[in-house]
Amino acid sequence: MRSTATKIHSECPAVPREPSDRDKINQLVRDYSRNHRIAYALAWNALYKTVSQRLGESFTYKASMHKMQPLDYLESRGLMGYVLAVAVELFEE
Numbered sequence: 001m002r003s004t005a006t007k008i009h010s011e012c013p014a015v016p017r018e019p020s021d022r023d024k025i026n027q028l029v030r031d032y033s034r035n036h037r038i039a040y041a042l043a044w045n046a047l048y049k050t051v052s053q054r055l056g057e058s059f060t061y062k063a064s065m066h067k068m069q070p071l072d073y074l075e076s077r078g079l080m081g082y083v084l085a086v087a088v089e090l091f092e093e
Helices: 004-011 021-035 040-055 059-065 070-076 080-091
Strands: none
Touching: 021 040, 021 070, 021 080, 040 059, 040 080, 059 070, 070 080
């Protein structure tokens, strides 16, 4: 006999979560690189370069100084919405 918790869990469909800004950015970069047949890293570099120019700072350098990945650094500064807006502008067709 199954426990009540197992029974309830197996009968209730999973509620899909809203994709985060990070998820949306990743999807835009992935789709763009696939659709334009360019290296995934080149698409990320284009995004990072544009964001860096618009912010007027080398956040990739600052991220490395904090031993963080660039996207993690931007997220820690509360800039994911801004990065998403730039990614949409660059990559959405």
